[in-house]
Amino acid sequence: MAKSSSSKSKSGDTAVSIKDIARAAGVSHSTVSRALRDSPLISPQTRARIRALAEEMGYTPDAIAQSLQAGRTFTVGVVVTSIADPFFADVVDGVESVARPAGLSVFLNASLNDPDQELLVIETFHRRRVDGIILAASRIGTEHVERLAKIRVPIVQVSNQAESDRDFLHSVAVDDRAGARLAVEHLIALGHRHIGYIGVTNRPRSNRRRLLGYQEALRAAGIEPREKWVRTAQLHGVAPEGDVQAGQMLLPTLWEAGITAVFCYNDMVAIGALLACRERAIPVPEACSVVGFDNIALTRYVFPPLTTVHQPKRTMGQIGMKMLLELVEGREVSPKHRVLPPELIVRGSTAPPGR
């Protein structure tokens, strides 16, 4: 049996098609197609016979041909800035965990945080006729969004970084302002009055919102924000490398400006701040409290464990993919923009001021 099947499959270099099965069974390829798709038009006997034959000949349906005829490919494209970024690794993991059981395969590509590259990748997805696209941390601004509109494909953005609320775009993101407020209110509750913020420029939207939340929390507590408490790193590349350096380089100036606590754009920046404190022998959290954002796995393993604002990264990927599934099926999705609540995670890097 194994011998006969192997000798049969060896007959051609290309895979067996329904035509091959049809020839072997002495029927037309239409009959084979219907038999394999459980059409009621086919008699049970021939169906069984053909299915057995297909099994024996090692038939695997050609998804390319099926896509061409059906007008759907059952694929989605995902664009991230960097695959190695732990934030997006979690998001993609969530996306994949929903897409795979739904029968959709996912194309993954990196944009390297470059809008031109991002458009190029999207163009490739369009050529491949993906059924939908997920853009993570998209930099596509108002100037290029028209090109997206021409592609008649559902698009869901996750943590998008450009301000262009066009009607055909859907999105899921965490409430950055609320998250920042949580972090800063926590520090204020501990007794801090001199609180800094370390930001970045290459994720403009979330950075601005977190800065806004930071300022709101200060004002709500009767503290007037000071310019010298805020430092922003000019970054252009992809995330993980530069972020740590940013925190490491910018903390000292804030420290000299008299802060007793610092809220950082994200966890990697906070790690950099932690390293800077260690270099300068500033005890954390005794002399300086540090708060991050994102709650990546790393935060549990550094010392002291990092107090941070949790983003449900995997869940965001799952929700985004579920929204996309709905859109692909032609259903309306509402609300078009999902904003998830952040959550404060208190660990060891924050304490009352001790200066």
Place this chain on the structure above:
Amino acid sequence: MAKSSSSKSKSGDTAVSIKDIARAAGVSHSTVSRALRDSPLISPQTRARIRALAEEMGYTPDAIAQSLQAGRTFTVGVVVTSIADPFFADVVDGVESVARPAGLSVFLNASLNDPDQELLVIETFHRRRVDGIILAASRIGTEHVERLAKIRVPIVQVSNQAESDRDFLHSVAVDDRAGARLAVEHLIALGHRHIGYIGVTNRPRSNRRRLLGYQEALRAAGIEPREKWVRTAQLHGVAPEGDVQAGQMLLPTLWEAGITAVFCYNDMVAIGALLACRERAIPVPEACSVVGFDNIALTRYVFPPLTTVHQPKRTMGQIGMKMLLELVEGREVSPKHRVLPPELIVRGSTAPPGR
């Protein structure tokens, strides 16, 4: 101009095809096809006219139809155990960095470290007629490898975990034994004589090889390995979560067995060991040295920074993808199995014994 093009593209819900262009230009679709592919058969004037028309109508070639006719899809499939695992994130990043410029799109799927799931994903890739497959940390053993052989697709394994050196399989991996020896020799050179090993069961091949290198290094220094110095965690799920717990739970028994240093299967296990030491107030590295494996980004940010064995993860992904490119083009690749040298990275978690 923008108006005319939008009105034209609005005419149908489906994308414009070369037939639409042909109709608009008053030629046959063959002429359009040739014009767009720069065939010398087409006169420069008609070529220019057709290209302009295609541009104006917003034509994007249908990769599905091209794949069907060409018999190639210009796609590759990548299977990893978990996308969220930082090790594979780096590998996939390397794969993608080679595939994208080469015009190949990559399908990414998770196997969750389950051989059945892995075969299922491979089956999907086969249905989609990918040109090649990359298997990371594959668990496909000798029993299932025959099913792979029937798929006439080039396969490259990265850090494969099953022993089945079949002729059609290519691979790239780091030299686990040499890496383990580097780590243990480093500890011995520091003066340690009581050295433990914490292993895992769900990555059997590399675990066995690292254990072997550990034992070899001990014997080469005249130290007889003791059974109580070796502990192995029974794990089944995906990596990042369990590994830390494994290190955390197994270090104490080794400590009580009198070790002054421990070599861990990988960095996450080592992090767990670090956490256990902190819980028990065992100073690292003064009382207990800790060495990891992989050199993931995390190791630079924990305290103390982790001494570890570097694996060129991104490079491994790139080399694997380059091998696959060669195979896809029909060229022979030699050697079939690339074994890369590891590198010892000395940081702050190792020091002379102080007990």
Place this chain on the structure above:
DNA sequence: GAGCGTACTGCACACGTGTGCAACCATTAT
């Protein structure tokens, strides 16, 4: 002006799958 060559274009088929419609066969009812 006939013959020839060159430059260009269209016809028809291929790739693998799915499906509307017609045709066939067998069984049953009249």
Place this chain on the structure above:
DNA sequence: ATAATGGTTGCACACGTGTGCAGTACGCTC
């Protein structure tokens, strides 16, 4: 015995692209 009915099956086309081959038109040469 003939017609009607219902159950199966095949023909032919579609999806979008690429290409071998035949065919057309034109210009050149003898």
